[in-house]
Amino acid sequence: MSAKQILVVEDERPIREMIAFGLRRAGFEVREAADARSGRAEVANKLPDLLLVDWMLPDTSGLEFTRALKRDRETRELPIIMLTARAEEGDKVAGLEGGADDYITKPFSPRELLARINAVLRRAMPAEGTERVDIEGLVLDQSSQRVSSGDRTVALGPTEYRMLAFFMTHPERVYSREQLLDRVWGGNVYVEERTIGVHIRRLRKALEEFGYDRLIQTVRGSGYRFSARPL
Amino acid sequence: MSAKQILVVEDERPIREMIAFGLRRAGFEVREAADARSGRAEVANKLPDLLLVDWMLPDTSGLEFTRALKRDRETRELPIIMLTARAEEGDKVAGLEGGADDYITKPFSPRELLARINAVLRRAMPAEGTERVDIEGLVLDQSSQRVSSGDRTVALGPTEYRMLAFFMTHPERVYSREQLLDRVWGGNVYVEERTIGVHIRRLRKALEEFGYDRLIQTVRGSGYRFSARPL
DNA sequence: ATTCCAGGTGACGGTTTTGTGGCGTGCGCA
DNA sequence: TGCGCACGCCACAAAACCGTCACCTGGAAT
Structure with missing residues (x-):
């Protein structure tokens, strides 16, 4: 590096x-x-x-x-x-x-x-070697800041993109809402934790038409997890 | 935790x-x-x-x-x-x-x-080497808060997960209901000891379809034990 | 065999957590 | 200046989960 x-x-x-x-x-x-x-x-x-x-x-x-x-x-x-x-x-x-x-x-x-x-x-900074991530055909390209499946691009707002990017570079792991606030929004912002649920929903909806909404899993009482494996 | x-x-x-x-x-x-x-x-x-x-x-x-x-x-x-x-x-x-x-x-x-x-x-808090535990093919992964067998995930509620996680990280040992209350629920909670039996049952049922319910053993008069050895 | 009791079961109501749709706002852009 | 997009938040709906209870079961002790 x-x-x-x-x-x-x-x-x-x-x-x-x-x-x-x-x-x-x-x-x-x-x-x-x-x-x-x-x-x-x-x-x-x-x-x-x-x-x-x-x-x-x-x-x-x-x-x-x-x-x-x-x-x-x-x-x-x-x-x-x-x-x-x-x-x-x-x-x-x-x-x-x-x-x-x-x-x-x-x-x-x-x-x-x-x-x-x-x-x-x-x-x-995208962690080393996460410039481009492919999970089950869902492709994150950090340099162009786009997420796509096949030749179609997933329509995402800035926040949704950051969240999805974070998830895709940190899969198979549960993150609490607070951690997400810290890592996706950044340290010094005051946002209701509840709001995260809203963004999760928006993200899911955006991924839905590609059939990838299942990758975002809810872990009751803890937070969310991005995983290719079924729940 | x-x-x-x-x-x-x-x-x-x-x-x-x-x-x-x-x-x-x-x-x-x-x-x-x-x-x-x-x-x-x-x-x-x-x-x-x-x-x-x-x-x-x-x-x-x-x-x-x-x-x-x-x-x-x-x-x-x-x-x-x-x-x-x-x-x-x-x-x-x-x-x-x-x-x-x-x-x-x-x-x-x-x-x-x-x-x-x-x-x-x-x-x-560096992991204590209990991040990942494998007992007879039943795999606990704490970072993803998931217990799985093969490629299938055991469906657990939060409490069941905590209890199973505790058991898997403390196998081959009998725990009284009181001890379980303390370690799984966390100290100052008022819950009937009877209730533990109910959770044990739920946990067994969840493990049943994977054939792992046998791992949770009842020790009459004392409590429960998680063990790979039959008895 | 009968009794007794720890433990197993299934069901239920309440509570907590999460999903959902909608609304108002602020900012960039035309 | 007006429009439209994102975003944050709220209020309500839905779902998941939890603790208990009343009742059943099986085996040990007598």
């Missing part, structure tokens, strides 16, 4: 360099940008694996920056961690709403940062 | 109780301590599965408390989550260096706390 590339967008140079230093020492490849403009340029230049974005940037707010990236299809899946100072704490919510995958308040320890980075990467 | 036990060490009573309440509602068993001293006593008394420690305690800093535990061989593996107020944020570094497995800043949402707890517990 090659080194993950992280782009740090932060205007205060000492901070930026300290972060970069720590990350490099941890084995990441690091690129730096001092403002949103050059940040965008860097992203366009070569897609990093993860973005660290300061909340306050000289030219735009990190929020705007994030929003823009999350809107673009090309960069939508790019994981973003927002850096906020304590004073800006009230905006956390907004930061997440804006689409950041996680945030971290300054000051933070290198260890904390690493923990979050790894968490987010783990979430975002 | 019986309920995990969590010890909350926090001097501010309302906060402590709120946390305890939330955790209990989430199915944890909770013990409380108001200062480091009684905290230590509680730990010594009976090792909990996880520790929630406030950063500021009347007698010692949470840091010292944690350090001490991490130094002791007996408690080194005990997972610790530190609670810090925002104002103490700068000390995070020290907190983590001190050996806490995670920290969380007040105020926090119950869900966030639960997520961290589960994450830490999951990390701390």
Whole structure:
């Protein structure tokens, strides 16, 4: 597994360099940008694996920056961690709403940062060799973000796709609703656990016409399981 | 799987109780301590599965408390989550260096706390080699919460599954109804001992079509035994 | 043989968990 | 600005499961 590339967008140079230093020492490849403009340029230049974005940037707010990236299809899946100072704490919510995958308040320890980075990467990154998964003829292709059967594509919303992708890369195992929230939605979101049932149903319905809805099994009292074996 | 036990060490009573309440509602068993001293006593008394420690305690800093535990061989593996107020944020570094497995800043949402707890517990709980058990072709797979024979799955309700899982991981040994209540239902539940017989029957019936019902043996006057050997 | 009792059985009502359809909202897009 | 898609959530329906009870059974003790 090659080194993950992280782009740090932060205007205060000492901070930026300290972060970069720590990350490099941890084995990441690091690129730096001092403002949103050059940040965008860097992203366009070569897609990093993860973005660290300061909340306050000289030219735009990190929020705007994030929003823009999350809107673009090309960069939508790019994981973003927002850096906020304590004073800006009230905006956390907004930061997440804006689409950041996680945030971290300054000051933070290198260890904390690493923990979050790894968490987010783990979430975002298809585990080794799961770029393409075929289960009983149901085919997940992560690079094109599509799931298909034969030559037909299963119609899925973004959330359904993420959930199905997660399931297909983690079959034969029961996941609680809480775990699903954590792994499919991401750590810092508040969503009713009940809602998961709704998405399960939508996913089942989408798979139904292909005859694959049976793969999503309910484990009463525990959660759900994706399995090729009959219940 | 019986309920995990969590010890909350926090001097501010309302906060402590709120946390305890939330955790209990989430199915944890909770013990409380108001200062480091009684905290230590509680730990010594009976090792909990996880520790929630406030950063500021009347007698010692949470840091010292944690350090001490991490130094002791007996408690080194005990997972610790530190609670810090925002104002103490700068000390995070020290907190983590001190050996806490995670920290969380007040105020926090119950869900966030639960997520961290589960994450830490999951990390701390490496399988005991009972992940997969095969007895005479009857296969228990705990990660998928399923018992199967050949390619067919035994249809079990939650309680039946728990009971069978317990039996398969503790074979060749007689358990009284009371013991079963304790280990399968988990301690503080009021259920008629008579009821166990009913579940035994249900379990036998479920195993019947696979020819495995013979594995559950009645020991008159004592209880039940799961054994591959006939008798 | 008769009695007695632990344990087995089948049925039932209540409770909890999950499935389902629908509604309102927010955001991207035209 | 208006439209349509996703999404989150609610309220209700359906299903699964659980704990008990009343009654049956088989064998051990007398």
